[in-house]
Amino acid sequence: MPVVIQQAKHVSGTNITSPKGFKAVGIHCGLKHKKYDLAVLLSEVPASVAGVFTTNAIQAAPLIVTKEAVQNGKMQAVIINSGNANACTGKQGMLDALTMQEKTAEKFGLETKLVGVASTGVIGEKLKMEPLLKGIEQLDPVDSLEGSIQFSQAILTTDTVMKNTVYRMEVDGKEVMIAGTAKGSGMIEPNMATMLGFITTDAEIDSVHLQDALQKVTDVTFNSITVDGDTSTNDMVLVLANGMAGNSSLTPSHPDWDVFLQTMHAVAQDLAKMIASDGEGATKLIEVEVNGALTDLEARKIAKTVVGSPLVKTAVFGCDANWGRIIAAVGYSGASVDPAGISIKIGQTVVVEDGEPVIFSEEQLLLYLKQPEVKIFVGLNKGSGQGIAWGCDLTYDYVQINASYRT
Template structure:
């Protein structure tokens, strides 16, 4: 992950069963989206402050803290060069699968920093644990920022000493935390859902950062999901992996997979429901609400891609399998030529069909349909005359959807990305300076 000093501003922009997003058989909604973030679920506080890792006086260290040991799970980047905080978090979760807190800094990735970087990450863990009076292995660590620079540990330790006094359970705590994890992001990313479990309200909140170096496998970003549900730890881990594959692993900004990033989920159990797992009668509703949180955060990252002006959504249907549909969707949304055409509001569907063809997935070259929004541009691999002016108007909107029907099977998937603009080059040509 990278840091650019600029002002945050608004921007338009056993395996679990398959998750059902529709209403239940009785017609009632499975969950509701409400205003909130990681502090909305019962039992959580958060906060952030400026400790001096960034030149600008923006928050650069933050934390989420649970009142009790929370059932926890995490997924991590697949980059071969993994930053020290990932190893520390793995070690923490390996002890009991429980967390009381996660401590996060921005402005410095603590990646490719050798033995000293590893020692610094463990020092972050132990220092915050000491402040909270909890075992060291109940603290996770995350970092994001410039690669290859040692942390200014005097600044970090001063920030850690001050953080407990900045923790709050309300919206301001979530706001300060969200600001603390941003790097090149222009907007914060947060969301909350509420779902009924055993007749009780269960909340799921999320906060994430990510704008550049986004090509997840796992997700190249930092993401944090909290819930007050009582849930089996192994079921949470399975759900997190399943949902990650359908959300964070389906976004791309620039094709670069980061060294640092991870998604951490924590469950306080404060809602008082009977323990959730895949056999619980309300599991499907909880899983759908959990997936909504992750999908919202993932799409927010894609929409806030460095220099981006548009969100691109690619829907693939009719594939021979879900895996094939995912591979094609990610290939199309990651195409530099497709991204450039969207930026220029050019209805050049030829770039879309070319990306389908080089995706590595076998397709029937005579049965492909492509729609640009509601405008048909290709039917059975044959061009369709369409209104260029209408296409231009559509492409000038802030969301562009390509629908690709392969007519080969039942596999389907959706991927998200953004356009490729002049500003992306400007931001990344000078992010260290």
């Protein structure tokens, strides 16, 4: 469902370093031909950290290194490269990820265990460590819009746009900010998929409660998007909370806990929708909202099945109001449904009611399907479960992009 925040405000013109005490930068070190390919995010002080990671059984070396670092509960820097995933690279890949961690720690005078590592790009090729290590020495993170833009650009692969969002709220009467940036365009079928997400906040919160908050919002945001059904080897979302806003520590019993949770939800949902709408070759964002399921979990399962259906995605691309593909996806979702209780609406046009087809204007719906955002509503009349998922259409360009990704 749409996020409603009573005490938080979206802030335009701000960035990943807007929360107090964070700096960032991105540079070109030589992993890519010309574009930025190395970035660092740095907190002035050790920050509480939380992370969620891919469920693929094949996990890249940097992800393994970062998962271990997150277990310590504190992180102060994250080093990220694009252009090479350092995945399926054996013992050398693990040594390279550890070297990235160690050299970043040395560069900024940190304990090694306080550094996270992330990589994205081609799988199965060893990192070019010489230019990468030289690049680490050149990193000079700053608290500025320019540094944040460079950071956002340096983590991209096949993305066509940067993905950034920031919200402001009050905790204990003090201003607290939560900012996020992400990359992701293809192989998006989280839990987690080929995406990197970095969220910063100056709120004071213990890592245990931060992890709980991140897990809650991940289930209904990042884990509710799909581009192509593929789950990658690398990707993660990390949240760093450095406490520099000066609030009393947030816990579930804190009076402002719900505001914090809703605000983090808004940040994650913004990033998730940006990733879905920037799917490789995509021309439209598809949003599927399900009501009346037995449970929220079943509603999300149905929504994600519909938005992930190749036939639904191609129908939306072709502006074809073929609701049969939608109801078929509902049926094979694995959730409990009663065919006689299903209703479907595309935009504001009802096409199915109580399991029966409804006469509608093809011309009117064609005009709606030409819009850049298409919303599909499914009612089940089985219970009170609600869920929402996002995806994109499937286009000729998707095939072209992925047919020549390495070349």
